[in-house]
Amino acid sequence: MPISAPLLLVEDDTSVRNTLLTFLDLEGYKVEAVSSTRAAMEKLLHAAYPIVISDIYLDERTGLDVLRAAKEASSECRVILMSARGSMETVMAATRGGAFEYLAKPFELDELLNAIQKAELEIEGAANQDRETDIDDLPETEMIGSSTKMIEIYKTLSQVAPTDATVLITGETGTGKELVARMIHTNSKRVIGPFVPVDCGGIAPSLLESELFGAMKGSYTGADRDRVGVFEAANKGTVFLDEIGEIDPAFQLKLLRFLQEREIRPVGSNRAKTVDVRVVAATNRDLQKMVEEGKFREDLWFRLNVVRIPLPSLRDRRSDIALLSHFFLRKYNERYELNAILTASGQKALSEFAWPGNVRQLQHTVERLVILAPGGRIDAEAVEDALRDSDQEDTAVTESLRDTEREQILKVLEATSQNKSRAAKILGIERKTLYRKLERMGLL
Structure with missing residues (x-):
């Protein structure tokens, strides 16, 4: 049976408001609907509603103000927020403010019904909890996207960030795995501690243990002093292990032991040290x-996979491309003191491209366009030229390495x-790729 008390609906779009009213009425709910934050505040001053459903972007005030007013009227109120323009900031603010659910428009009506029914169950059985939190201090982040998939990621981040759980971030190259790791750290209790990223694929397997655990003087050739490892240096903070799938089996066991015991033993030492770090790992490989x-x-996989955050490719969230494009356009216009304009045809060309390099490729392409677009106008032709030139450059590097790979690598290293960092740049490949090639050739 639907809850007997009326629900409050706050929605400025007449069509959406009427659709929701009709749907909820057919489901047996009593609903009082208003179209502005002013009207919502007036309602909340005179009554405490068990459930409030509100859009985020309304007028001069937002659904976050409605959320706060609803919580002030009754800490037991369950607030369901909706938005077609969700962001990391709004989801984090909504979660911190005690929002019960956050729905990304457009959504199926059954999703709203499911959220309301879950709220009813919680109202019936939950103790009175004061979940009020300050929502004025919004985090600053470059995480951008209001697609349904990104909203789900924001919701997961808001839940897992305050904990100390180990997190595994998966996704293709360029989807923003390190950015997500930084957001987890920034919104955790470890924010005052260090955030230390480690590219596991860019470190020779023989050096990874000393890099992470440290080494004692004299433990290997060239070790002329004690060396503090990453885990010890990051004490009270977060270590981000990127490309975790690249570590060799011998070191996998040592990493597993660390995750279980939270102790490190520097190379050459017979004493263990306890360290307090959170581990966030990432990979573009299929670990399963x-x-x-x-x-x-398998045991390391289970230990890392406490919470998994799969990042979608850019082609799987095309609705975010326009938002990302304009964000990068503004960023590079400001950086280079230019005034490039993205035309409708240019945006269409960007939105229709497959983006195998994901957000990173889009970012670099927009930067290039801002600098080189004829007359400062980024139209479809400019986009197609930039993408074609970039593809030709990548192909040339690949063919060059394939034809005379060993000889060329040796010449560049000499x-x-x-x-190796400079050599990788000259060769047009990432440093971790160079290490893998050298290892395969027996040159490490």
């Missing part, structure tokens, strides 16, 4: 498949005095 193939330890 690697477990089945015997390439990744020219850079074995500086």
Whole structure:
């Protein structure tokens, strides 16, 4: 049976408001509907509603103000927020303010009904909890997107960030795994501690143990002093282990022991040290498949996979491309003191591209367009030229390495005095890729 007390609906779009009113009436709910925050505040001054359903973006005030007023009227009120323009900031603010649910428009009416029914169950059985939280201090972040998939990620982040749970972030290259890891750290109790990213694929397997656990003087050739490892340096903070799928089986066991015991033993030492760090890992590989193939330890997989956040590719959230494009347009216009304009045809071309490199590729493409677009106008032709030139450059590097790979790598390393970072840049590949090639060639 639907709750007997009336629900409050706050929605400025007449069509949406009428649709929701009709639907909820057919489901047996009593609903009082208003179209502005002013009217909502007036209602909340004179009555405490068990459930409030509100859009986020309304008028000069927002659904976050409605949320706060509803909670002031009754801390037991369950507030369901809706938005077609959700962001990390609004979801985090809504969660901190005690919102019961957050729905990304457009949504199926059954999703709203399900949220209301869950709220009814909680009202019936829950103790009175004061969930009021300050929602004025919104976090600043570059996480952008209001698609349904991104809203779900924001909701997961808002739940897991305050905990100390180990998190595994999965997704293709360029989807923003490190950005998500930083957001977890920023919104955790460890925010005053260090955030230390480690590219596991960019470190030679023989050096990974000393890099993470540290090493004692004399423990290996060239160790002329004690070296503090990443885990000890990040004490009270967060370590982000990127490309976790690249670590070799021998070190996987040592990492597992650390995650279980939270102790490190520097190379060459017979004493263990306890450290307090949170681990967030990421990979673009299918770890579950690697477990089945015997390439990744199953027990380590379980230990890392406490909470998993799968990031969608950009082609799977195309509705976010326009928002991202304009964000990067503004960013690089400000950086280079330019005034490039993205035309409708240019935006259409950006939105229709497949973006195999995801958000990172889109960002670099927009930066290039801002600098090089003829007359400062980014139209479809400028976008197509930029994408074609970028593809030709990538193809040329790939073919060059394929034809004379070993010889070319050796020449570049010699020219850079074995500086692998510089060599990788000259070769047009990432440093971790160079390490893998060198290891495969027996040059490490």
